[in-house]
Amino acid sequence: MPTSLSPECLHHCLHGEPHLTDIERFLISLFLKPRLRNSIVAPGWSDHWASLLGTAPDEVLTNFQRIGLLRHPDISGQLSVKFRVPELADLCRSYDLHPRGKKDELVSRLVDKVETSLLQRHIGTVDALECTELGREIGESFRSEANSKRATAERAVLDALTNRNLLDACKIMFEYEAKQPWPRAIGADWTRPDKSRELALLRELFSQPSVSELELLAAGQALLWGKEPAEFLPKRSGPRRSKTAEERAVEIEARKQATIASQRITLRGYLSNQDILLGVSILAGSCCEHCKSLSGNYTFDEVPQLPHEGCTNPKGCRCCYAPLTSLSFKHLT
Ligand SMILES: [Zn+2]
Known part of the structure; x- marks a missing residue:
């Protein structure tokens, strides 16, 4: 952990050179929107963060503030972090302001129309942080890199499943997860060589008779990535509209196939532990x-x-x- 960052260091960090570690860049990216400091340093999370960062997260956050990557949010940021939409609507009502709209709209209405000192009194103290401009650049570059790595891994898994290279699909997912700064499923070991459970799930799934390829592939990806099959079905384009009956049926069928496979494997596991x-x-x-x-x-x-x-x-x-x-x-x- 660098204790201070010179402008050169920051330049390196922004261009992907490793002055900040991935887990540090990930931590910064969590503050692209204002966020309570406690969501990182509260008991429970703090230990997990410390094990990943190698230092107490409290120290790391303080250091990020000191070197100009994080700051206390302004009054808008404090409002959005302190209150939920219904509470903001109540606050609007109490000042005779229109109480409808999205969170950002309610916040800016309050900030425009109500004196800061009054708002500050409602907020009281809130220990929140957000990215500075510099922090934002680091956070966003981390996020876009992470998104593109994820997309690449998902594509490779899909190719492997399409070609029924089930073991390859497992390996690609494990390799991806093992490199994540904040691994999925706390305590899971993504470096273990034994992929028998994941492989058994996929074998079970792909042995189902008379299932459409679209549903099978969505179910297979969902099982590997620990997500809902709907996430892997073709995205609807255009403005938001409700799903067609056919799309819903495909979603339900894909989910059912994933569930059948995982329940069979789970039950088989219990049977072998009689x-x-x-x-x-x-x-x-x-x-x-x-x-x-x-x-x-x-x-x-x-x-x-x-x-x-x-x-x-x-x-x-x-x-x-x-x-x-x-x-x-x-x-x-
Ligand atoms: Zn039921």
Whole structure:
């Protein structure tokens, strides 16, 4: 961590030379919009940040302020960080201002029409930070690099899946995740050589009969990246419009395929641990009445396949398996 940055250093940083580490540039990019300092330094997050930064995040943020990359936001920034839209609308009402609109509109209305000292009294103290011009350049260059790396990785995964090189698809995703300054799924090891779970998921998925290629590929990408299949279906162009029935059907089918594959693999995992598990629970959450009636504990012999055949949830069955251990059993009785 540099304790001070000369103009030359900043020039290097802006052009991608490693005076700031990736995790430091990522941290700066989080302040492209005003943000509470506490979202980084609060207990819980702080330790994780410290392990990635190699220093207490509090020190790093203070240093970024000192060298002119972050600053306290002005009154608009403070308003937007302190209040949610309904609270801003209330504040507008209390000054006889029009209470409708997007957050930015409400904020600028208040700033235009109400004296700063009054607003400041409503805000009280707020410990927030935002990028300076310089910080913004660093944050935005980090973000655009990150976006293009992500797009490249996603394209490579898609190619591999299209050609049914399932192991390659897993490897590409792992390689990408391992290089992320803030890895997905805290505690996951993206450098592990064993990709058997991911590979099993994809094999299970791609062995489904009579599924359209579009749905299969979206489901496969979703399983690998830990996202919703809808994100990998063709993007609708033009102005925002509601989805057509056909688009919704494709989305639901892709999601169903991803769910079937992951539930089968999960159940298979539990079955191979019969020596330490008592059975399997099915959790229905807020799914339909039919599913709720089937939620509960099952022995390994009785546990049904998910998704439930008779589910009436229009978005598809949301039930999931959970391992039934002696502990959870005791808890339930
Ligand atoms: Zn259901």
